[in-house]
Amino acid sequence: MKRACSRFFYVYTKYFFMDVEILARIQFAFTIAFHYIYPPISIGLGLILVIMEALYLKTGDKRFELMTRFWLRIFALVFGIGVATGIIMEFEFGTNWATYSKYVGDIFGSALAAEGIFAFALESGFLGILLFGWNRVSSGVHFFATIMVFLGSLFSAIWIVVANSWQQTPAGFHIVGNGLEARAEITDFWAMVFNPSSVERLMHVWVGAILAGAFLVLSVNAWYIIKKKYLEIAIPAFKIALVVATVFSISQLFFGHKSADGVSRNQPAKLAALEGHYDSSARADMYLFGWVNNKTQETKGIKIPGGLSFLVHYDFNAPVKGLNAFKENERPTQVNSIFQFYHIMVALGVAMIALSLLACWYWRKGTLFDKKWLMYIFVWSVMMPQVANQCGWFAAEMGRQPWVVYGLLRTSDALSKAVSANQILFSLIMFTVVYTLLLALFLFLLHRKIQHGPETTHDEDDEANEAFTKRNNPLITHS
Amino acid sequence: METFLGIDYNVWWFLVFGGVISGYAILDGFDLGAGALHLFLNKEESRRIALNAIGPVWDGNEVWLVIAGGALFAGFPVAYAAIFSAFYVPFMVFLMGLIFRAISIEFRSKEPMQWWRKTWDISYCIANIIIALSLGLMLGNVALGIPLNKDHEFEGNWMSFFNPFSILIAITTLALFMMHGAIYLAMKTVNRLYVKLTLLARDFTIFFVLSFAVSTLYTLLYIPHLSDHLRTHPSFFILPIIMTLAIANIPRSLKNGNFRFAFLSSSITIATLLIMVAFEVFPYLIYAPNDPANSITIVNGASSLKTLKILLIIALIGTPLVCLYTGFVFWTFKGKVKLDEMSY
16 A cells, blocks of 8 residues: 555656645645635725724614624634634745745744734734624724724734745845855844835735725625615625725725836846746837747737836837846746736726726716626626736746745745655645635535625524524423 | 843743743643543533633634744744754644634534534544644654754654654643643533533543653653753752642642632643753754754754844734733633623
8 A cells, every 4th residue: 555655656746747846836826825815805804894893883873783793704704714724824934945944034034923923913812802702892892803803914914925025025134154054134124124025015915905805795795785685784885895995996006006116126027027028129018918928939919019118117119128138047937827817917907996986887876786787797706806816926926936035045945855745745635625625615604604694693603503402402492 | 142131032032932832832722622622522512612612712822823933933943944844744734633623613503413513523623632642742752852964954754753752742742731621611611511521620630640640751761861951950840849739739729619720720730841841952942863963952043143133022012912912802701601692
């Protein structure tokens, strides 16, 4: 049996060229992408909960209370899975990327430690009050807890994006030692925190996260409106989320642009990959959509001629540094994938703006909730920010290759030398199985909660508990 | 070397890290123990009360693990890299345990079917046992030391982690958490369930004392160097004395119904145990028995002085805040468990 297993692993790794590097990258990408479904919803829903609860406290209107408590239940579910999958991430640097951990620990580690103590502790501490405290603490204290949880989630994003941005645009450090002993040591903490890309990328991430929450609320309430259920609650909730979605999707235009602008200054190779631009002597085009042939180094599609040149130099004819200006081993290779991820993200961003503005237009005309087709679009719109967020990260991280710390440490040098391909394959299979189960359970329970609706302070847990007692306890008679 | 209040920054961070680990063991220890004894409770209502006793706090307790991970990564990156890549397999199993614990708590109460609840009860209980055992196993191996090459990376086979000493430590850890958890639950319950839990707490105390005695005997006989520091610094013998008194106090307090004192005693037991391990290991973070020159110490495994200073500032600002809101949450949910509509 053991021999058969090792034979299997041998054939598998040889045949599919699955070496430690590619397996470790797949595992990291898979676990982080799965994790990143949840925290953005927590951030966005956090903001919406703050608004809903504030309205409840201000007006005392029962509808706002029901709304708040309904979304609290969904928040609990999302948060739970976010935590469970997030803890994996913190340790995966050590398990799979030991060399990287040693190299950046001095810098990356402090950001991560700050996240734990300043953000995550705040969030998780007050979460107990948020979820279990409705009848135990005064409404003011509960509202305070809601704000703290939301702030905690925002702070969390700060430190994680700072750490990631440092990998993209390292600053405030110096290199000590040579070869295997080399590592980055901090020289200026605030220069590390405010490295050239962290502020603009943080804004971009925050807004993307808020959109993820807003469109989830829009989607669920659009479904209620179509089914003509809980209209008393669904309509005001939809309006709250629509305002948030409109404001933030438009502001993303600005922050997204700032981000791209930053990439053009800090990571020209990534910028060139985003638009599939190879030739440094030529002006650079901006594509609406297209296809990059990695082999022939040609990009075809519908484009704005010189658009990228204009973005970078405010001149449609100025040449932009292309991929050919970089050595073969110092630029990303999977250019078409990066191009596609980036363009899907941009297209979805524009679509979100269009959709929310259209809805606002009908709202003003007073016919928004009669437009069934629009409500159907909103039901599916929950996927838009999710896909955009994922694509954005894939573009950002694949565009950074072959570096794990831009210009300093190669991904292929960052691995754990003590870990074998078999071990990673084993854990990757384990993660795939468990995460599939998690996703299925998440969707099942989310569906149940949505079905159950907001028109009660009763949780379905409670009904489940009553049903359990009834079924299994014949001595108890219910009147 | 620069010092702060007369102590090296490296030593400071060793103390902070030890403090965080102890905080994690004390706080999440009772969640894990309560979970590990979950199947000893037979009735549906008892199980619900047990789950709701840890409901509002377990997530906050788990944060201490996240802080510990961050603290190790930031302060001692070389040790962080070596430990987690060496313990790859047991650590992945540990993480799976954490995932299953979280989702079992979350999902169990959502459906009324008996098979659904039974399944999650079993998965919950097993997950907690696995977490406790793998934590103990890793602690045992860290105390024992693992073979490292000169780049401070693990060289050896992960099957060697299953040595008698580490297995004994793993069982002791489980027993300790079960005792701790039973006392916590007794503190939170009333009537018949309360009586049952006091009996369980007594049984687990015996279980812990026995397994601890065996592991101590084994250590003294076969791994004498793990008591070297205690032999050379007799004043530290106060630690085992405190621990013995704390353990002895547990049955006494249980009998008097003074559960806070019993809980405090078991917390002190956990803390003194970890302090003794840290004291014996110091100044090594990971000892390399194959070639002691390859060991990772608090000096060669540490971040730069500048980072250690920054970290200490972060810890000085952060720790009081964390204690403040942890205390606030525990205070909000103090007293016996009452099931209401927001319960699991």
